[in-house]
Amino acid sequence: MPTYSMAKAELLLLALVASLSVLPFSSLAVYQDFCIADLSAAATPGGYPCKPPKDVTADDFHYGGLATPGTALKPFKISLGSAVVTTFPGLNGLGISAARMVMVPGGVAPLHSHPGGTELIFVIEGSVVCGFISATLNRVYTKTLYAGDLMVLPQGQLHFQYSHGNTTAVTLSSFSSDNPGLQILDFALFANDLPTEVVNKVTNLDELQIVKLKALFGGRG
Amino acid sequence: MPTYSMAKAELLLLALVASLSVLPFSSLAVYQDFCIADLSAAATPGGYPCKPPKDVTADDFHYGGLATPGTALKPFKISLGSAVVTTFPGLNGLGISAARMVMVPGGVAPLHSHPGGTELIFVIEGSVVCGFISATLNRVYTKTLYAGDLMVLPQGQLHFQYSHGNTTAVTLSSFSSDNPGLQILDFALFANDLPTEVVNKVTNLDELQIVKLKALFGGRG
Amino acid sequence: MPTYSMAKAELLLLALVASLSVLPFSSLAVYQDFCIADLSAAATPGGYPCKPPKDVTADDFHYGGLATPGTALKPFKISLGSAVVTTFPGLNGLGISAARMVMVPGGVAPLHSHPGGTELIFVIEGSVVCGFISATLNRVYTKTLYAGDLMVLPQGQLHFQYSHGNTTAVTLSSFSSDNPGLQILDFALFANDLPTEVVNKVTNLDELQIVKLKALFGGRG
Amino acid sequence: MPTYSMAKAELLLLALVASLSVLPFSSLAVYQDFCIADLSAAATPGGYPCKPPKDVTADDFHYGGLATPGTALKPFKISLGSAVVTTFPGLNGLGISAARMVMVPGGVAPLHSHPGGTELIFVIEGSVVCGFISATLNRVYTKTLYAGDLMVLPQGQLHFQYSHGNTTAVTLSSFSSDNPGLQILDFALFANDLPTEVVNKVTNLDELQIVKLKALFGGRG
């Protein structure tokens, strides 16, 4: 028990002797049990600076944002909500985050990767097909997942999900980072200002194909 | 694209020239896209040795064990299933795992900690009260969680859940380790051979109390 | 030797040519040999911001606080001092810390864990009994330690020490973190505002037992 | 100097007394200065088991494979060689690797990512255009690089290089992992057995486009 803080030692002492201690914890140096992100401060490679411990309440460890359907992505027939450090500051530095997806029949989570973390997807209801393409081996691993199934998608490698069957699917994914990142292939290729000729050069896609999808996804150049 | 493997370079070349390459990948050295645990080999501090990549199939990335109710712990009115590296070898080295709990009204997940990882609990249905006791500050943070709510429980600190309301609750927890561990207080104190007098000495619990709970939990000594 | 800084290159050059260089190091960009904590700034998950290198002196690497007996915890018959980043800022980011305990005959270091680090305890004089309860296996590993003995207590798992023999024991513990944290079971259960009924529900301890120990440790609710 | 090994202590002693010690180091336990990969053993998530230290020679720290042009990828007009743990076992566990690319005028390193590490590319001769597409922000950062220039490409995010000017370019890339992995987009989409309809569904590429590129890259299905 050697790291007993003075605060605790004194608390104990007072408690035992007088049973009426009310110690001003907030004025004492304490160790770091957690580090709620102060999103108003600049991040560091290791995470955000911590909110002062004395201002932390139970609400800082709670996030309700996945209870609602999330943002509707009508063209893909999915709705998404995510709990990462920038939306749920209590995750700061703890190496975990989550996201919830609702997929109606015909829905697709288009090809994407998470550069900063592994995904573990759990099917709450319905059914989805889930696959990933391993990087160096270049193999495809695909499974049809039903309610209660888990599939793990290793860090930084391309994967996808799409609807299976005639009912709405709901999934909960967790990630091995408070900030896994997201790179959606269609957005990377067709929704920014990467010039058509460069996309052509580095992907071998035909220019007409690129122009067509840039129009769809709002790309410029 | 500098790390192009020879396998791929040759594949590409053949593909482009002849469009009929079938290369025996398994005979080539390949980089490590994943590392499925070989549970028959001795673990290391960094995880289990990898199954040969050529033997890996999509099934290695899938786990169906959380689809069933899991082990019933009747006295606590909960059922539990867990997906950690020793049950789901595909998680090896990936820093994530999961567990599912079904809690009927009146159920309790007794006080415990995970020495090796942070927990992120999500309520799939029903409602639970969830709390944790921060280590050094010794403060209690408790929330009543409803379907769709998340709560984060920082690594190694004591926490609990118990039933709220009259319906069955189902939760899915994820952890920031493929192997978070579990220390249940009642088991640590009352379900092994730690002598009653030692428990008394190091916890200040009365001997009668200890003897009573040792009988309940099967402790010896 | 490629990362030679300009400061050094110039120093060398001047030194070799003129043997009288006095370079204003503080105006040059230098790499990070150490990072003394600036405790007045907000911490991050990776540690505290660094004090400016030019203000660092040998005193920043030294801590004298373990030379004195530390805080007396009379009821437990132990005195404790700890050198962690919040008391010894020179440890910031270096993954190590220490604590010293003096235990008179009959003393006890009650059941506790360190969520953030492994402990390595060394007996300087006297003798103590030291044990830990492994988390998932739920086994008890206990040794009587004499002067010169070491015992390792893996991260986040419950352990204890108590007096052995008729002489005062002195121990020095080191930890694999600059901030291992400390969760004392009696404090977690009985020295905060966790309600008696909740303690009962999540531990199976009798309410009378809880009330008795809350009175002893100053708990409320 | 406290960790002095017995081997060294005895060596010193003998050396000082007799100046003729020849100690059988290989029969003594020694600490781990390095860990040359034994590629014949199964890897772990932390790297390969180590070759016995007594068998290690200077050759284990050397790799000559980048001195030659590497594998020619004629369609892309580049040649590549890579020094990663599976080709250069001395890198095992050391968090670094390298690759060399020769690009003739008109050459392209097609869009790809390294799931396991950041790339730092250095231009030895000639000139290339290098760009990356940041994941979540979805911005494109492109620079024309000349001899002596460096560009950093953060882990797991899509990037590319292509020829600039009329001379051959030579680059050396280093990576923050002994095993950064490589996912080439064209290969992931068109050089394995991912069915055309699935590629279409998860990328929005037209089926005709997909079929055309599968023919080029040797994909099936």
Next chain:
Amino acid sequence: MPTYSMAKAELLLLALVASLSVLPFSSLAVYQDFCIADLSAAATPGGYPCKPPKDVTADDFHYGGLATPGTALKPFKISLGSAVVTTFPGLNGLGISAARMVMVPGGVAPLHSHPGGTELIFVIEGSVVCGFISATLNRVYTKTLYAGDLMVLPQGQLHFQYSHGNTTAVTLSSFSSDNPGLQILDFALFANDLPTEVVNKVTNLDELQIVKLKALFGGRG
């Protein structure tokens, strides 16, 4: 695709519906694709705080400082340039850095170590002898390196390079840290204010030798 940010979801939606979205990204919370160092802020053990993402341009990922010969160290007949986080802020938190050395015939990179990272040296032109002395085993591993050769020098262990042959050599080293540090033995012993008698005591070097080299390297005391 579950972590879809709102920014992207909305972008997609607008793009698909109206094909004319211009979204103010900088006003939205975004995940961390990179963290360009703000060198004007205090560092932390995990790196520097990040520059605001909205201010980042392609220039932040580029460094041209190795294109020039670097600082001339005439007595050693080498010139050096380094790209570490304090000179190339784009490396912040990415675990990699680089340095370039030009060595004319007769040049030497004197004995030194990098406390914070492993070095991987590549010979661009010419030839050098490179060696390192393993710490605990105390063995010397030396190779003559020619253009195209790599040698790995494990973290924190003493190593050196010196000229081989009659032509100028140019090398590029990379390091497994954005901040590997540099300890040059001659500077540590003879270019600061460590008193001659202390150097003598802790190295067994003769006082005359020390005084002679202090004069050469500008040491005091």
Next chain:
Amino acid sequence: MPTYSMAKAELLLLALVASLSVLPFSSLAVYQDFCIADLSAAATPGGYPCKPPKDVTADDFHYGGLATPGTALKPFKISLGSAVVTTFPGLNGLGISAARMVMVPGGVAPLHSHPGGTELIFVIEGSVVCGFISATLNRVYTKTLYAGDLMVLPQGQLHFQYSHGNTTAVTLSSFSSDNPGLQILDFALFANDLPTEVVNKVTNLDELQIVKLKALFGGRG
């Protein structure tokens, strides 16, 4: 409590129902509470493979080797004992180790570094002068330490201790690694087969000085 293992669930169930369970734990998959090194197996970069948990006893967590004076290094007037993973297998993967030094008046711990970890030195009795030379800043930080004092010596940087006063000093050092390594300068320069001319070239020491010290330390070449 979601990761409840089946073993525990069944134990609990049996215990509660029948109070007489004797479960064959060793036949069940269990999580990894610790990993005692199996030194007969090949190490990996992350540590040694684990001894089977069923064979582990309390003795595996205990080390008595520092209770004796350790190896006498007569010329330096110190005795040393160390507890690192190769002598104390219980430390495997836990990021901590220790060493004890006894220094008689006039004793010296010669200039050295630990490539793999930070040192935290504690003076048990007597007094020593302790200093370190920071790498890149090249500054000397020296303190005279008395009983009870701590000094921290950051990873990989050169440091030393020498006797102060007329009494024997005893110190206990801990390290932030189970395997910090040790590079003693005199041994690196003068106790192996690094040729005299190379030592001269890379250190600027005079050949006569080198030959003299090679004779003292047993170097060849």
